[in-house]
Amino acid sequence: MKKIILLFLLIPCVALAQNDLLGELEKDSKKETEVVYATFKGTRLGNGHTIETKPGGTLEFIFGHRFGAINGGSYEMWGLDQAYVRLGLDYGITDRLSASIGRNSTDKTMDGYLKYKLLRQTSGVKNFPISVTALGGIAYKLSPKDNSEVAPGFENIDRLSYTGQLLIARKFSTAFSFQLMPTLVHKNYVTQSIESNDQFAIGFGGRIKLSKSIALTGEYYYNVSRISGSPYYDAMSLGIDIETGGHVFQLLLTNAIGLTERAFITETRDNFWDGGIHLGFNVTRAFQLKKRQ
Numbered sequence: 001m002k003k004i005i006l007l008f009l010l011i012p013c014v015a016l017a018q019n020d021l022l023g024e025l026e027k028d029s030k031k032e033t034e035v036v037y038a039t040f041k042g043t044r045l046g047n048g049h050t051i052e053t054k055p056g057g058t059l060e061f062i063f064g065h066r067f068g069a070i071n072g073g074s075y076e077m078w079g080l081d082q083a084y085v086r087l088g089l090d091y092g093i094t095d096r097l098s099a100s101i102g103r104n105s106t107d108k109t110m111d112g113y114l115k116y117k118l119l120r121q122t123s124g125v126k127n128f129p130i131s132v133t134a135l136g137g138i139a140y141k142l143s144p145k146d147n148s149e150v151a152p153g154f155e156n157i158d159r160l161s162y163t164g165q166l167l168i169a170r171k172f173s174t175a176f177s178f179q180l181m182p183t184l185v186h187k188n189y190v191t192q193s194i195e196s197n198d199q200f201a202i203g204f205g206g207r208i209k210l211s212k213s214i215a216l217t218g219e220y221y222y223n224v225s226r227i228s229g230s231p232y233y234d235a236m237s238l239g240i241d242i243e244t245g246g247h248v249f250q251l252l253l254t255n256a257i258g259l260t261e262r263a264f265i266t267e268t269r270d271n272f273w274d275g276g277i278h279l280g281f282n283v284t285r286a287f288q289l290k291k292r293q
Contacts, residue, residue, distance in 0.1 A: 036121040039131055039171040040179075042248040043090060043098070043115075044282050045205045046219045046237030047256050047264045048181060051133040051167045053117050054092030057290025062088045062102075063283045066257045071275030079278060086259035104259050111260045113137035113163070121171060130170045137163035139260045150189070158189035163261040178206040183221070185266050195232070199225040201265050213243040217250070221265050233271050235264040250282040 040050035043060070054060050068082030076082065088102030088111075096117040103110055119132040139161045147154045162185070169179035181203030190197055205219030220236040237254035255272035256264035270276025 033122050033124040033126040036123065036131070036171050039121070039169050039177045040207055041215065041241055041243055042250070042282075042284055044250065044284075045179065045207070045217055046239050046250070046252055047235055047254060047259065048203060048205070048219055048221070048261070049115065049133075049135055049165070049167060050179060051117065051131045051169045053096055053098040053115055053133065054090050054286070056092045056094045057288060058092040058286055059289050060090040060284050060286045062086075062090060064088070064259045064280070065282075066106075066252075066254070066259070066278045066280035068278065069270055069275070070277045070279065084257040084259070102259075104263070106258050106263060108142035109139050109260055109263070110142065111137060111139040121169075130168055132169075133167040135163070135165040135167065137165075137261060139163070139262050154189065161185060161187040161262040165261065175209045176206065178204070179219075180204050181219075181221070183261060183265060185262055187262060187266065194230050195227060195266065196225055199223060199266050201225070203265075207241070215241040217241055223265060231269060232266065233268050233276075235268045236272055248282075248284045252280040252282070253277050254280055 040052050043050055043052045064086040066084045068076050068079035070078050072079050084106045086102050086104045088100055090098055090100040092098050098115045101112045113135055115133060115135045117133045121131045122128045141159045165181060165183040167181055171177045183201045185199045187197055201221045201223045203221040207215050207217050209215045217239045222234050235256040237252050239250050239252040242249045255270040255276045256268045257278055258264040258267055
């Protein structure tokens with residue numbers, strides 16, 4: 001009888017110990033480091049890139065399109081008579097490294113880049129506030145066809161330009177993300193009276209999520225190296241992202257028609273605030289070429 005009474009007395013103690021142990025395990029599980037995903041829905045914010053890279057083994061086809069300027073009036077059907085496009089393929093080599101190649105109709109430019117996610121925003125035990133992606137790009141301008149049409153002594157190597165960029169972003173909540181884009185563009189050949197070979201720009205932009213499949217986006221690039229008398233303007237865009245299954249459709253209003261960093265950061269000729277606005281869109285479609293582990 002004494003043993004039975006003692007057993008009943010010990011049961012609450014054992015239960016209390018189990019509750020304490022479960023509580024500690026729950027605390028430990030909450031302390032795990034979690035990577036913050038989907039800071040942006042796609043790899044493009046508007047004209048420029050986001051921090052996002054394609055998952056390993058994923059091939060993305062991206063079709064970028066810009067119409068003519070709205071202030072062209074009814075004669076140009078408010079820009080719809082003109083079209084400027086880029087066809088590109090982005091491939092995820094790993095979950096953090098992507099490569100791309102593309103062709104632009106605007107100035108017959110071939111371009112390519114590598115994009116690597118250096119740091120990822122995390123929460124939990126290791127709390128890191130931002131994600132950082134590095135981008136390195138190269139572009140070769142095919143137009144005009146004859147070197148003599150550009151300038152005396154112009155060579156094929158002068159058609160090349162290079163881009164180095166850091167994409168720094170934070171997902172503040174499920175509804176709001178913000179990004180900074182310090183960018184350096186080097187052009188082998190420029191007209192010295194209106195621009196310099198090395199041009200530095202600071203970009204910023206963000207996304208406001210309205211629903212599960214719709215978000216508002218915006219971006220602006222301030223060219224710090226713009227010289228007096230330049231015919232070019234800073235590039236900006238306002239847009240709506242619409243996600244439909246494997247597609248991401250981005251509808252944009254922008255003053256840029258170029259779809260490489262060299263073109264829209266250093267060679268945008270239209271003033272957004274003076275009606276030089278182009279309707280445009282980006283459409284992407286992803287294909288999984290390798291089975292996910």
